[in-house]
Amino acid sequence: MAIKINPNGTKVWALRDRQTQLLNWAKWFIGTIIFMYCWQMISAETDWDFFWDAPTIAADIGGRSVPPKWDYISELGRPLWDTLNIATMGTFMAIVLAIPVAFMAAHNTTPNKLILRPIALLIIVSSRSINSLIWALLLVAIIGPGVFAGLIAIALRSIGFCAKLLYEAIEEIDENQVEAVTATGASRWQVMAYAIVPQIMPALAGITVFRWDINIRESTVLGLVGAGGIGLQMQSSMNVLAWPQVSLILLIILVAVLVSEWVSAKVRGAII
Amino acid sequence: MTSENIAAQRIWTRPPIIPNPNLRWALIIGTIIYLIASFATIDVNWIRVYEGLERGKKFILAFSNPNFVDRWDEISYGMIESIIMAFSSTVVGVIISIPIGLGAARNIAPLPVYLICRGIIALSRALHEIIVAILLVAIFGFGPLAGFITLSFATIGFLSKLLAEDIEDMEKSQAEAIKATGPSWLQWINYGIQPQVMPRLIGLSIYRLDINFRESAILGLVGAGGIGATLNTAFDRYEFDTAAAIIIIIIAIVMALEYSSGLIRARLQ
Numbered sequence: 001m002a003i004k005i006n007p008n009g010t011k012v013w014a015l016r017d018r019q020t021q022l023l024n025w026a027k028w029f030i031g032t033i034i035f036m037y038c039w040q041m042i043s044a045e046t047d048w049d050f051f052w053d054a055p056t057i058a059a060d061i062g063g064r065s066v067p068p069k070w071d072y073i074s075e076l077g078r079p080l081w082d083t084l085n086i087a088t089m090g091t092f093m094a095i096v097l098a099i100p101v102a103f104m105a106a107h108n109t110t111p112n113k114l115i116l117r118p119i120a121l122l123i124i125v126s127s128r129s130i131n132s133l134i135w136a137l138l139l140v141a142i143i144g145p146g147v148f149a150g151l152i153a154i155a156l157r158s159i160g161f162c163a164k165l166l167y168e169a170i171e172e173i174d175e176n177q178v179e180a181v182t183a184t185g186a187s188r189w190q191v192m193a194y195a196i197v198p199q200i201m202p203a204l205a206g207i208t209v210f211r212w213d214i215n216i217r218e219s220t221v222l223g224l225v226g227a228g229g230i231g232l233q234m235q236s237s238m239n240v241l242a243w244p245q246v247s248l249i250l251l252i253i254l255v256a257v258l259v260s261e262w263v264s265a266k267v268r269g270a271i272i
Numbered sequence: 273m274t275s276e277n278i279a280a281q282r283i284w285t286r287p288p289i290i291p292n293p294n295l296r297w298a299l300i301i302g303t304i305i306y307l308i309a310s311f312a313t314i315d316v317n318w319i320r321v322y323e324g325l326e327r328g329k330k331f332i333l334a335f336s337n338p339n340f341v342d343r344w345d346e347i348s349y350g351m352i353e354s355i356i357m358a359f360s361s362t363v364v365g366v367i368i369s370i371p372i373g374l375g376a377a378r379n380i381a382p383l384p385v386y387l388i389c390r391g392i393i394a395l396s397r398a399l400h401e402i403i404v405a406i407l408l409v410a411i412f413g414f415g416p417l418a419g420f421i422t423l424s425f426a427t428i429g430f431l432s433k434l435l436a437e438d439i440e441d442m443e444k445s446q447a448e449a450i451k452a453t454g455p456s457w458l459q460w461i462n463y464g465i466q467p468q469v470m471p472r473l474i475g476l477s478i479y480r481l482d483i484n485f486r487e488s489a490i491l492g493l494v495g496a497g498g499i500g501a502t503l504n505t506a507f508d509r510y511e512f513d514t515a516a517a518i519i520i521i522i523i524a525i526v527m528a529l530e531y532s533s534g535l536i537r538a539r540l541q
Contacts, residue, residue: 038360050413085310129526143324148316221402
């Protein structure tokens with residue numbers, strides 16, 4: 001709390017003292033300079049004629065996309081099923097692989113702090129920092145286009161996410177239960193099965209559903225790089241400028257995302 | 273039969289996770305049917321996969337020998353563009369999401385404003401960044417401007433939602449105490465609510481900067497600027513050593529960002 005003194009000598013309450021105020025201004029000033037510099041770079045790269053043309057083009061595209069081509073929906077059943085499969089199977093695979101990684105990464109369950117834990121953390125970090133679209137790009141180059149590449153891409157991206165949340169849950173368990181089960185003479189695996197697993201089961205289910213919801217969203221776009229699902233149809237429709245088909249696909253993606261979000265919220269609500 | 277005998281015959285079993293047996297069996301059978309159906313419909317070209325293993329091995333080996341040099345000009349250019357897009361879109365996104373976040377908090381906004389702001393948030397969250405980027409590239413032309421607008425738009429959905437939730441959870445007595453002194457609406461927000469949500473807002477903004485950088489790495493795939501275009505070209509030419517170099521740089525920057533954002537957030541709380 002600081003005091004500001006008016007010219008006539010009266011003391012007035014102020015939120016910050018002079019020094020903090022100056023410091024804050026300096027921070028804002030530097031931030032603004034960096035932002036202006038960045039903006040200049042973006043602006044230099046931009047063709048501003050296109051920008052001023054944008055409302056016309058947007059109106060044009062908008063006009064072409066309505067009404068959506070409803071008949072096209074008959075061709076979208078299979079891609080939608082593929083999308084669902086990519087997301088669901090990818091999540092399954094990721095969870096199966098994430099469980100051992102999480103147990104290796106958690107402080108209280110890791111079998112080896114010096115070697116295995118850093119390896120597990122490295123797996124988590126590298127899986128998390130690479131977007132599933134990059135994974136898909138990579139896998140399409142390696143194992144060829146198709147649903148399988150998308151599925152593996154989703155799985156690889158999700159391992160890090162699931163393992164990170166899961167190992168945080170494992171580190172937060174109630175140690176008393178572990179101690180109680182250990183006191184009965186249980187082996188290492190029995191302790192895990194009877195003391196740790198029951199405690200993290202709700203977290204595991206919650207994480208799975210949460211990631212499944214995200215994966216539905218992500219798998220809708222994997223087709224853009226050739227990894228199967230409804231994105232393929234979108235890409236080919238855009239390539240031939242079939243805007244009524246594109247708008248129908250966008251609508252379907254929107255509905256799929258909203259439904260999966262609703263399902264995931266319901267399931268998580270039931271668990272917690 | 274004596275009571276000891278009964279006790280000896282009863283064996284303890286673990287309580288099931290789902291207590292309702294009907295629901296449990298329905299879930300198990302449903303899962304099995306789904307698994308069979310999806311396995312039957314995913315057609316995998318195993319020969320192609322097997323042939324790909326060789327390339328996969330080459331790619332993994334490329335990580336031990338990444339090639340930073342040959343395409344360094346393109347890599348550094350793409351990286352700088354990605355960072356610039358991530359930073360400026362975070363700034364603009366945060367500035368726009370503050371009023372929307374205020375409008376989406378039920379306890380301080382009237383119902384019509386609340387509904388409009390929630391609508392904007394829902395739209396922004398439902399559309400994947402890549403889809404938005406494709407549409408914006410079609411409208412604004414190729415280049416980082418489309419990527420910048422995409423990321424700003426995505427930031428709005430993320431930040432406004434969390435900010436609004438934070439405002440809805442705030443301590444009411446503080447806001448009431450300020451209100452009792454007779455402030456204007458802006459003063460009320462500035463002194464009664466802003467101090468309560470500021471630490472979280474800063475933390476979330478830094479977290480979003482981190483996310484925006486990761487996302488900016490893929491926007492190049494659809495022509496919206498950033499490192500993605502260079503990465504895509506590297507894969508198309510099967511230049512796995514260059515691709516490995518780009519991926520290593522992305523991981524390093526993401527780790528540095530995540531570490532520093534963790535430090536800043538820990539200091540704020």
